Each structure stands twice: as structure tokens, then as C-alpha cells.
Amino acid sequence: MTAVAGVARAALTRAARAGDMAPIARPVRVATAARFVRVATVARLVRVATVARLVRVATVAAAAVLLASCAANGGSGGTADGPGGDTTGATPGGTATTAAPRSDATTRPPDGPPGAVPRRGEVKEIQATGSLPPVISSIPTKRKVVFLTIDDGWEQDPGFVQQVRDRRIPITAFAMRDAVEAKGPPDPAGGPGQFVGAGKWGYFRSLRDAHVPIENHTLTHPNLRLLGYDAQRREICGSSTIIRRQLGTRPTLFRPPFGNYNTDTLRAAKDCGLKSVLLWTATVQPGGKIAYQVPDKRLRPGDILLLHFRPNLARDFRVLVDKIKRRGFELGNLQAYLDATTTAR
Numbered sequence: 001m002t003a004v005a006g007v008a009r010a011a012l013t014r015a016a017r018a019g020d021m022a023p024i025a026r027p028v029r030v031a032t033a034a035r036f037v038r039v040a041t042v043a044r045l046v047r048v049a050t051v052a053r054l055v056r057v058a059t060v061a062a063a064a065v066l067l068a069s070c071a072a073n074g075g076s077g078g079t080a081d082g083p084g085g086d087t088t089g090a091t092p093g094g095t096a097t098t099a100a101p102r103s104d105a106t107t108r109p110p111d112g113p114p115g116a117v118p119r120r121g122e123v124k125e126i127q128a129t130g131s132l133p134p135v136i137s138s139i140p141t142k143r144k145v146v147f148l149t150i151d152d153g154w155e156q157d158p159g160f161v162q163q164v165r166d167r168r169i170p171i172t173a174f175a176m177r178d179a180v181e182a183k184g185p186p187d188p189a190g191g192p193g194q195f196v197g198a199g200k201w202g203y204f205r206s207l208r209d210a211h212v213p214i215e216n217h218t219l220t221h222p223n224l225r226l227l228g229y230d231a232q233r234r235e236i237c238g239s240s241t242i243i244r245r246q247l248g249t250r251p252t253l254f255r256p257p258f259g260n261y262n263t264d265t266l267r268a269a270k271d272c273g274l275k276s277v278l279l280w281t282a283t284v285q286p287g288g289k290i291a292y293q294v295p296d297k298r299l300r301p302g303d304i305l306l307l308h309f310r311p312n313l314a315r316d317f318r319v320l321v322d323k324i325k326r327r328g329f330e331l332g333n334l335q336a337y338l339d340a341t342t343t344a345r
Helices: 002-017 021-072 160-165 200-210 229-247 263-271 313-326 334-343
Strands: 144-150 174-175 214-216 277-278 280-284 291-292 304-308
Touching: 002 200, 144 214, 144 334, 160 200, 160 313, 200 214, 200 229, 214 229, 229 263, 263 277, 304 313
Parallel strands: 144 174, 144 304, 174 214, 280 304
Antiparallel strands: 280 291
């Protein structure tokens, strides 16, 4: 700034000598030039300070956002069941709490049907009954895998659908029209229900959307051994027709009520487009207890378990699934294993 003032004074002196200004005006103009220089310098310093202050504010804000994000995601830890664990512990006869699923897009479950699928060469052939559909009560495998199936449709507990969807549990449902539509008295086993016919076919559409195959269990749940071929065919074909109309898919599997069937049943099932008749090796009772139908009273590889849409289904189902996993068994995709038995033939 001193150099600038000197240059200004020299210029004013030359101008005065040339007679361009009066001597009295020289110091005023020199002072004015110096003042302009000081003002410009101060303005420059203010701008620099302002920019520095904005940078500091932005840095502090970014650090606050980062810390908040880490706190929301729980840091690098997780629950006792591992990152994204879904239960806080279930005991037989008790109720487990379910942790809320994370909304982060990276935690979304994969698409497609859930459950273990067979390895190459794992499954043995299932012998067909001539040209009639095979009757299957277990899957011929040595792998520790079992299959869950559920019948009727009386108690339409929304908590059951949520478990199947959120925990990606493979299950196959065998729907009976009168139960789904709540026609007549419900199955009394397990006590009074809370959700009998609550959603009707809409409930089964929710199951379908959770990758649950909906299969055939007749219209009215009769003892088929007491019916002739024509009556059996009406029960079986009628069930397939209504499932196709309500859910958009036609069943390929049939479960006879009470497990009762005869040759006419197999003939009618074939004529109605069904590929296999499914029985079971164990039933699941209230409280998630397994009632075995084999002498050793234990789970075996390839077992098919039978449940019903009964009261307290969500609670009992949670107990059952946790029990099966504690015993070292996987839950298998039934259709994938049945397809493998066909390939093995």
C-alpha cells in the first residue's frame, strides 16, 4: 500500500509541475487514493474469512450426518443372533418377539421360492403306481432336510403369513374350499379360533405371494373311501377349478382328507390333472409338538410334516421351526425335491 501511495504522489507531482492541478489539491487526492486501496484490501480479507467460516460449518455438518448414520445402523455390531437376527428367543409353549426388519434396500430377501433344493444325485427315484399318480409320504434323501405342509384353511392368522414371508420359510398349503370360505363349523382341535375365515381367498392370495404353493384338499373334506369315482372326481376337480379361478394357478398335488384314499381316488386325481398324492410321516399338534408315526419317534431325512390352520398358528409355527433347526435339519422346497424324483426316473 505504501508503494501505491508513492506512485500516486509521484503522479500528482508531475501533474502539478505540468500545471494540470493546483498545489492545494495534491495531498487530498493522494489521501483519497490511499483510502480506496485500504478499503479494497479490507473487503478482500472479509471475503476470505467468510469462505473459511462456510467451509468449517460444512465440515461440522458432514461429520454430524456421518455419526448419526453410524448410530442408526448399530455401528459394526449386530444382535445376539447375528446381523439382522429375527428372533429374541422362542421356548416351547412361549411367545417369541420378532425384530422389525430393516428397511435398508441391501437387506431385502432374495426373490424366488425359499428352502433347500436338492443337490445333483441326492434324491432317489419314487416308484409310480403304474400310470396312476404316486403316493408319497416322504422324500427319498439322506440329507437332513424335512418338508412342511399345512391343510384346510380355517384359521387365517396374519402372523403366520408374516413369518413365512419375512423368514422365507418353505411350506406347501393344501386348501379345502369350505374351510377357506368358513362354511360350516371349523375344526375344533386347538380350541376357539380368532381368525376363522378372516381373509377367505384373499388370505391364500397373500400366501401365494409369499411363494407358498396352494394345492388341492377337496371341496368339503369327505372320507373319499366312502364315495364312488364320480363323487370323488367332483370333489377333486371342483377344488382344482376354484383354486385356479381364485389364485390363477392350477394345483398339481393332492392330499386326501384323513389320508384316506383308494384306487378310485388315484384315478380321479389323475383325471383332474394332479401329478402326485401327498401323505405325511408326522403331524404337528398344538404347542408345536411333533407327533411321530414312526417307531423311533424322531425326525428323519425326507420327512413330510403335516400342520393345520388352527388357533395360535403363528406361535406354534415359530416354536416348530426353531425346534427343527435346533435339531440340525434344513427346511426343504417340496416342489423342487418332487421334481428331482421325476428326473431320477
